[in-house]
Amino acid sequence: MTIMIVDDNAGMRKVIKGIAAEKYDVVIECADGEEAVKSFNQFHPDVVLMDIQMPKMDGIQAMKKIMMSDERAKVIIVTDYNNESFRSAAQNAGARAYVSKENLFELSELIHH
Secondary structure: OEEEEEEEOOOHHHHHHHHHHHOOOOEEOOOOOHHHHHHHHHHHHOOOOOOOOOOOOOHHHHHHHHHHHHOOOOOOEEEEEOOOHHHHHHHOOOOOOOEEEEHHHHHHHHHOO
């Protein structure tokens, strides 16, 4: 199985990779939404873990583009922004879940089940 981690913070990608590595055979890392869209279309990962605030293209826009190319894509938002407007935008764009970076235990539960 393949997972794609999209976050402009390399340290956070490393932390998330540590959580996901035991379940996924292939881990793809992207530093912005633009790179995520290209990588999704190239690798078609089973799960995408997407930050919201990133350079070039934010996570919501990237998720919309990914969902246009594959409406079955499983995108989980992983962000520092835990407010209703971001949650609503993510849900409307097709996010399967919304996880705060403050509670990565919840992320572990989501990706290991």
